[in-house]
Amino acid sequence: MAFKNFAFAAAAAVALFGAAAILDATPASARCRGSIVRGEMAHGPLQTLTEISARSKWRSAVRARYGSTYTRWAVATDKNVDCKKGEPGRRWHCRAVARPCDGRG
Numbered sequence: 001m002a003f004k005n006f007a008f009a010a011a012a013a014v015a016l017f018g019a020a021a022i023l024d025a026t027p028a029s030a031r032c033r034g035s036i037v038r039g040e041m042a043h044g045p046l047q048t049l050t051e052i053s054a055r056s057k058w059r060s061a062v063r064a065r066y067g068s069t070y071t072r073w074a075v076a077t078d079k080n081v082d083c084k085k086g087e088p089g090r091r092w093h094c095r096a097v098a099r100p101c102d103g104r105g
Helices: 002-022 047-066
Strands: 042-044 077-085 092-099
Antiparallel strands (some): 042 092
16 A cells, blocks of 8 residues: 555656646746745655755745745746765755746746
8 A cells, every 4th residue: 555655656746747847938028036046955765756845945945035926946047956865775865946037927
């Protein structure tokens, strides 16, 4: 049963990650902030889920600085999610960095 739950969670994360990649076009009319925002470091056992968590932490940092209209990762520019894994068997460590843009475009 635990394997089914794990497999379902992994499949859902991959589907969400794929959907985000498809919607990842920045409209030319988007107003972007001048500075790049670095989210807090996210930690987890699976890279994809840790990347999603890192983007969530980035959105929280952007919301605190610029408000909720700038929190859409899909319309941000200069995006990067940097992930590293500790020694074998260790957890993933990811940080999302991007320049926020107005999602109302």
